[in-house]
Amino acid sequence: MNDANLPLQTAVHQLLARTPELTAAQLQVATGKSQPSISLALKALGLGQPNGAVHRLGAARSSRYALTQSIQGLPARHALLCNGPDGVPQHFGELTYLSGDRVHVRSGTHEWLTQGGLPWFLTPLQPQGFLGRELARLRPDFPADPERWSLAQLLYFVVNHVRDPSGAFGVDGPALSVPGAVRSEAPTLADACDRLAAQAGISLPAGSSAAGEQPKFLLREPDGTRWIVKFSPPRGTPFGERWHALLHLEKLALDVLQGHGVACADTRMVETATRTFLLSKRFDRSALFGYRHLVAAAAVHDHFVRAPRQHWVGTCRALQGQALLSPQGVDTAAQAFLFGQFIGNTDMHFGNLSFFVDNVARPRFEVAPIYDMLPMMWRPSIHSGSLDADPLRQPPVLAGFAAQADAARDWAVDYWQRAAVMDTLGSALQAVCGGNAQRLKTRFAGL
Incomplete structure (x- = not known):
């Protein structure tokens, strides 16, 4: 690093810290320096480097520059993967966390920039509903409700913990190296459902779940079939009997719609001595390992x-x-x-x-x-x-x-x-x- 560049690097860094993004021309005007000097300063700040402090948005004459921001100690930039119908993850692009609480995604010539949240197509990565609240228990240092997380907390969680979200996208990181939900070693599907329901129901108030959301869990059978499983409170209780009826009525509703040509989730009922379960096949998963x-x-x-x-x-x-x-x-x-x-x-x-x-x-x-x-x-x-x-x-x-x-x-x-x-x-x-x-x-x- 050339010491002569340090004052200009500092000036550029300070300018970008005060303004979310600036063009090279704006940096030239603000510093009184030439375009080559600005280019050298940006390069010295790590432009184009995996852990650089500066990130480019746009291309060619529409290029703007912004500061990156650590994701609670993690790097600002992460590879974004997309799983296809064959289940093989493909590199889609890069996700970068920027100053000003912004997310920038680049895929080839396409870009998305959002403030305070994820781009629309990545929202399935955010933990939501009952399953999201259950998953959030992995981070007791975060608010119990994922809706109250900061964007940095959400990104940190996505990189480290979200391993089987709906849809096809994932952020490359530790979470993707951990297997998704699998069937327990129980001898039958009914036994597996009972055991997983007991585990999921430990934190529930009698007869319900947080915010009134129906309790559920994910299940993957040895043959690769993936289910979202709703379950009733214990049978023999007023809430248990009502949800037993409602789950049967849900299956009937989907069967009636399917009978009239409306595509619906494929479902099956499982009843045990303690609970009733409605298994809905995940339609964002195709064949054995495919994604949509x-x-x-x-x-x-x-x-x-x-x-x-x-x-x-x-x-x-x-x-x-x-x-x-x-x-x-x-x-x-x-x-x-x-x-x-x-x-x-x-x-x-x-x-x-x-x-x-x-x-x-x-x-x-x-x-x-x-x-x-x-x-x-x-x-x-x-x-x-x-x-x-x-x-x-x-x-x-x-x-x-x-x-x-x-x-x-x-x-x-x-x-x-x-x-x-x-x-x-x-x-x-x-x-x-x-x-x-x-x-x-x-x-x-x-x-």
């Missing part, structure tokens, strides 16, 4: 739709308007959303719809199989302990989708009629299911 990228509607909406969130259909129509989603995708979302309304699903939030995207640089979305479809109006209250089984109420009209509404109503009548003869629900719920079928048949006439 998946992003929740929340992240897609927030990045691509310039309007507040309303409901699934509104988001899909906005995506269609930008040629990012096909008309068939809008119809699928509308059919699922309307069916959900007609079966009392009061929890169709933006984490319960996802999209496949195979090229994040030139995105075009496909509605992923439907999941988490059940009468959440009957979910037990974690606050009052209420186990209401109120009848279905007439949902609001979704303008412009009369044909889809008629079809979804017919499917829901079929759903409630089939539920009314499911002995596993118990006579009280069966009676309400039968009443709900009648309400839909008469279009709530006289009510």
Whole structure:
């Protein structure tokens, strides 16, 4: 290092510390130095080096420069991998943490820059929901709720601990060298489910989970089949019996939708002496080891739709308007959303719809199989302990989708009629299911 460059290096570093990013021309004006001198100073600060203090954004004449920032002691820059249908991880690009709490991702000629969070297509790396809260227990020094983590904490966690997120992307680091969730050595699938549920349920209040999220765990069988497993509280308890019924009703809902041509998660039921389990096959995993990228509607909406969130259909129509989603995708979302309304699903939030995207640089979305479809109006209250089984109420009209509404109503009548003869629900719920079928048949006439 040439001592003559030290004052200019210091000046450039101080300028970049005060301003998130500057061009070479701006640095020239601020320092009064020539372009070659600025280039030498940037190089001396580590530009282009794996652990350099300066990072380039853009290219050629649009280049800007910013300071990197350590990820809580880890390097600022990490390789970003993408797993394909063959399961072989491919180098996608580089993720760099920058001053100003920003993330820069470069892949070839494509770049993404975000402040305070991850780029939209990397949001599956963030721990979320019940599984995210369980995973967060690996870092008792961080807030218990991952939603309250700083961006630096999130990146640190992703590098060190996130090893089997949804979708296809991963940050190269210690986490990727650790095997994902595997089936226990229990002799049967039922035994494995019981043991894993007992482990996952240790921290739960009676009958529920943090924030009302349904408890679940990941399971991979020896043949490579990967499941997301929901489970009931212990059977023989009021909450246990209600969730036993709701899990059966969820499987029925997905079976009805599949019977009418709507792609849904493949599911199976497992019942043991202590609990009921609903196993949903992971549709972001293909064949034995393959991957397909998946992003929740929340992240897609927030990045691509310039309007507040309303409901699934509104988001899909906005995506269609930008040629990012096909008309068939809008119809699928509308059919699922309307069916959900007609079966009392009061929890169709933006984490319960996802999209496949195979090229994040030139995105075009496909509605992923439907999941988490059940009468959440009957979910037990974690606050009052209420186990209401109120009848279905007439949902609001979704303008412009009369044909889809008629079809979804017919499917829901079929759903409630089939539920009314499911002995596993118990006579009280069966009676309400039968009443709900009648309400839909008469279009709530006289009510």
